[in-house]
Amino acid sequence: MSVKDKLAELGIELPPVVPPAAAYVPALRTGNYVYVSGQLPFVDGKLPVTGKVGAEVTTEDAAKHARQCAINIMAAVDDLVGLESVVRVVKLVGFVASAEGYTGQPVVINGASELLGEVFGEAGKHARSAVGVYQLPLDTPVEVEAIFEVQ
Template sequence: MGSEVFARLEELGLTIPPVVPPVAAYVPALRTGNHVYVSGQLPMIDGKLPAAGLVGADVTAEQAKDLARQAGLNALGAVHALVGLDKVVQVVKIVGFVASAPGFTGQPGVVNGASELFGEVFGEAGKHARSAVGVSVLPLNTPVEVEAIFEVA
């Protein structure tokens, strides 16, 4: 995969962000064996949340999908800082959490923001298992949070 990943990122006009500092007692990513486990990533941009609140009330599903994409990009930043994106063999699984207003059922479409990003960046190796979960509230009142598992060389 190697340099292909960086070429795809450039084609997409994306820059890998620096690691978002943890907001509690954990590390952004941890390698064990040939897997990297990325802690839940918020859609921070330059240390700030671009939106807050519940999807389906304060934030639209389209906005939340963009936020999930940013959270996915932040996950890539955590992997890159730990082992380098060129070491990714496969995106194994992602879990997306969506702070949902009562009655909102579009969590899968929101989490597609991260899933589609991984597909664009890694091609076939970006296909993954996934869960999209609706919750009542998330840390810092973020609308979305994405965690991921990557297989690495």
């Protein structure tokens, strides 16, 4: 099954690539790797929620937003090289705006990791970091960046 077929089966339509908010590009290819800049959980050009996880945002909701970050990551890869050229998801780095004492960052970033596993199968298994931070751009609760190996 193609990646696009798998996305359709999951009911996922890739959105347009979110335009950069500063001096960077959404994704960059060098050799056989695509580096995707940190993606926020934009839906239709808007952040659906703001705040810190463990305070204004629940772990479960933050995981859904991390999943949206993964969808936005796939949109950037598809726009640059096409998702069918992906050989493997190499690494994710997830940042979680965390309330004091919050330690569930790995569960939040599972929202992105699990979706990439569903879409890419064995090639979706990746190395990962899940980092708690005090503040993220635009007061988003989560941001995810990624590295892909491509043909």
